[in-house]
Amino acid sequence: MIAGLCAALLIPLAVGQNLLYWPDPTWRPPESATAKPNPLANRPAAAAGGKKLFLRECAECHEKDGNGIARKHSADLQLPVVQQQTDGALFWKITNGDTGRGMPSFSKLPERERWQIVLFLRTLRPAEQAH
């Protein structure tokens, strides 16, 4: 069992996946931002554009499938700790970045494009390991 656990942890680390990601406790959106609904929620097709943006803007640090990179301490976006956040919270985090941990602000992208990235994040298959 211990060997199984070790394998479950080490194999993803070996390929760079950041299952050990732990969010910055000071990186909290205000409640007004958390409560914001995604204005594109009824346009699921817009997620395809979000994927294009994700690959261009985010994959460098989060990998193409959102696994994150342990070396960069970038979030595994499939983890429940990320997926359980509201659309508004994810939008706020994309907009503001977490500059202390190296994540830049992406406010230079138009608002709707940031919401498209949030739509795409919802399509990432959650990892089987619960955190």
Add this chain to the structure above:
Amino acid sequence: MRIACFWFVLATALGLLSAVARAQESPYFVTYDHHMEEPGNVEIETSGTSGIPRAGQHFFLAPYTEFEYGVTARWTSEFYLEGQTTAGDSTVFTGWRIENRYRPLKREHLVNPVLYLEYENINEASKILKEVEGAAPNLSSPNALLRQEKDHELEGKLILSSDAHDWNLAGNFIVAKNFSQNEGVEFGYAAGFSRPLATLASAEKCRFCRENFSAGLEFYGGLGSTLSFGLNDTAHFVAPVMAWMVSDDATLKFSIGFGLTHESAPVLLRFGYNYEIQGIGGKLSRLFGGNP
């Protein structure tokens, strides 16, 4: 013409080499906004400023290459090399600059301040007009004379920038001190607004979609110095600007500036090509056999 060819070949070669990169650039040439270089990335920009002369002046082309590095998510450092060629005169190297921008606030706000500090080691033949401060630049004297006058200049800017409803609004207040000449402390300004032409990304990769274009307008000029503050003998420009993301790794920019005073060049044409290389440290490490 030789220097223009050199810059064109350099830009093309570097563009072909940049296999993994990304760009979503502001269309401004002179105005700075609060968006910083992503940490660990290098952006290489090759630009040129060209002036259509008044009577007694000569057509010029002033190319410059800029290397921008994201030190952290809030600190960007840049290094410039610049030159200039004047029709019927000569081609000269006009110097180098190093600049740093620091964003003191962690989060996005209604107005986002950025502090800017630059050291310039250039000569008076410099015509890139990356910023305009103090009195109007000398566009009439021959290069042989101008290049003898050295400028060791320290320049500070307060950059204020805001993103609202997909518009960017930015204003820069410039203070510069040339330690080589007794010009007092010089002042200048730059301001601009811009917006992408579309705000929703299409699913397909496309190069001519509106989402790949952004456009705006910028204004810049000098405000005199502590020796002579005001608009007397200063240059001012208004310039429509346009950026086109030609690929995921490269952006082309273009601007036509119109001089607003007699001391300004009547028309300034600017063009720029930039591309970004992600994670330059890791790439160099791999190149030399290291483990990034």
